Amino acid sequence: MSRAPSVCDRETWNRTLAYLLLGFVCYALPWSVFAALPIPPDQSSALRLQGSNTIGAKLGPALVKGLLEQQGFSSIRILPGDAENEQKIVGINAQGLDVTIEVAAHGSGTGFVGLSDNTADLAASSRPIKSSEADALTALGDMKSRDAEHVVALDGLAVILNRDNPLDALRTEQVAQIFAGEISDWAQLGGRPGAITLYARDDNSGTYDTFKELVLSANGKSLASTAKRFESSDQLSDSVSQDPNGIGFIGLPYIRQAKAVAIAAGESQPMLPSVTLIATEDYPLSRRLFLYHPPQQANPWVAALTRFAHSPRGQAIVNESGFIAQTVQAVTVAANEAMPAQYQTLTREAQRLSVNFRFQEGSSTLDNKALRDIERVASYLKDQDKLRDKVVLVGFGDAKKDAARAELLSKLRAMAVRRELAKHGVLFRDITGLGEEMPVAANSADEGRIKNRRVEVWVY
Template identity: 65%
Template sequence: MTLRVLFLLCCVFSLPVVATPLPVPDQGPALRIQGSNTIGAALSPALVKGLMEQQGLHGVHSEPGESANEQRVLGRTRQGQTIRVDIAAHGSSTGFSALKNATADLAASSRPIKDSELVDLEPLGDLKSPGAEQVIAIDGLAIILNPQNPLTTLNTEQLAQIFNGDISTWEAVGGVGGAIQVYARDDKSGTYDTFKELVLRLRGKPLVTSAKRFESSEQLSDAVSRDPQGIGFIGLPYVRQAKAVAIVDGDSHPMLALNSLIATEDYPLSRRLFFYLPPSNRNPWAKALVDFSQSSKGQSIVAANGFIAQQVQAMAVEPRDSMPEDYQAIVRDAQRLTVNFRFEEGSASLDNKARQDLQRVVAYLKAHDKLDKQVTLVGFGDAKNDPQRAALLSKLRAMAVRRELVKNGVVLRDIRGFGAQMPVAANTADEGRIKNRRVEVWVY
């Protein structure tokens, strides 16, 4: 890879954690979580176990539920009472349906809530509000091949054509092996929704009807690793024995699904994992799990389960000839933090993740004595007809982040705007333009 990442420093920022004992329900589960298989297969149970252990419960363990991809986590109080949390992992859309039907307290989703779901759940409150929409981890969709496949790079246009069936042989993309066999998650999967949004829908292409579909991430990955002609997409923790390839989107450089590139969401197929907590929900276990997930302990569990935690770290970046000279100067002298600030669609306001990341960044700067002129903000944007306007807008985005940091006692060293240079996504659709509108944080 052209980007050599060395993680040097780590600061764990602790958001509020459970301080008082949670109530024991008279009957039934203490908490019901439904939704994403990516989250529900391992991450949700691990977070629930962590919360139970923090609560002082004994004998914490999980058992299979009534159906496939369902489980319950159990623990005992000192008085011998059993606490149970039910987890069903049948796909992100099922989580929002369960909230509507009052059969879940939390929805786990590996994609943002859709506008139609937002309207449908309006009686429960605004699920896009900062308290309701909680980013608990970052994940990357890896494009996986059989380990013996010699290909190392594919672009998103090729992916769309392969998964649509327009490209049906490996030779058509410079490989060998004859016919391509496509593997995909099922229609209820947030992983599939994300792939459809990032790759297929943007190019108006449906999934090829011959694709082999899976509800289980593990089974899909293992099937691709056994098939010399196979290709599939999977959440980062489920690459297993398969081979991941580097991805190019538009004019971006090839990027592997590396932790550093996923943490900053530069990797073309990176995505956020969410808990959605309805404002109307009064279950204290639901709020406690959300808070625990954002705590240092919770984020450590995120990392232990193969996802990317939101703990702020500094990394050294290797200069590339394709970088602007002024940017290379920053790269040579400073280290980049593993966070990008992004904005709400069609707005100059920071999105919900950025609001959380502000506090994490401030905590990092305080812990490492970098509050006084040790930080440079670097803004980027999407292409405009006038390059000077693009440069100005990118600097204005950096200034929006500066205003928030100044409120927390940070004195900036410099603010730079590089316009539409160094895109990380194609500018041909709203999703790519939003991704390119970003602010990086560099520390000296």
């Protein structure tokens, strides 16, 4: 059983004594005693969540509310905060005391600044922490470690148009040219003539950071200065939906009245941002939503919220909030002629699980999400009585000069997943590597190569 971090400074020690005097059990005790999370005696916020607007606008408050409900709080309200895009979640415990949790949603980068200057306990981010940000927070510990980084949901960046726009699909390089201002009229793409209007998130937004990395920078482009910028996802989406010549990018729950187009990258086929393609992270503009905290975090509310976010109820709230949960499901895949024969056989005889295992950059080591997905997949296989001779692992990789080397590396990735699942008693039907077949992203950039280096799980 996991334990909360020990107390490490005088300020935290003083707070701990205060909590104990109020009769609450606090730090350095088993998780099971957190049925009564401490309320600060000075009526300050028990938890300060800061960062991504994508998370903070809806998902963050919903997870906080769910945690309070689980902990037995009543009269839970979500109230406006002290500024725009800020909220307070307030509840009452069994002793009649109020607890307040603050959520500020001003962009992913602001969450890491908040951890640095101690104005936040937990950072919400719709992109991975940058190396420069992790370096700036070194005094707090390794912010890229499994103890610090939590993938709580999956999302897809949708490229959105007005519903009357006849275009249905775009390649990522075309999207980059559009937002760089190089393609400025819809007629250049075979659409109706009209000057294209660009709508983009602001510089603090993790959504913008993700778009910049996956689309603009990957194609050597920069955002045109004519783009209209928004802090609010809802406002951006509504503006595009009301503009016949508009185009924007947005998180999946914020498509609202606009139209999402199918996206292709590299040699992949155009894909709409569907639940399954985002869950497996095959969709070219899929992304992860993160919570970050110092690995030796002393505030028990931080541990409580991150653990709740990973729980079945927490993942149900992810789904209810319009994002993609990490709950493992079996899905049927339709065969097509472009698939290798061996893969077509799988589509006819088995089902694919809604998870892909991916690896740390430049490494054969599973990344933090994959390590948690091992536990999710093992639990699913046990519940479905599929631990013995029912599982096939299929590895994929990026293109190499030697196709045989690509195939070998892809099988070695599958073997790395095998080793971890075998610890949970899984006996496999087959393990194979398909090399550079069926890419889901362009191999011309690191981000694309990382996405192509993956392992799928199929069950009979």
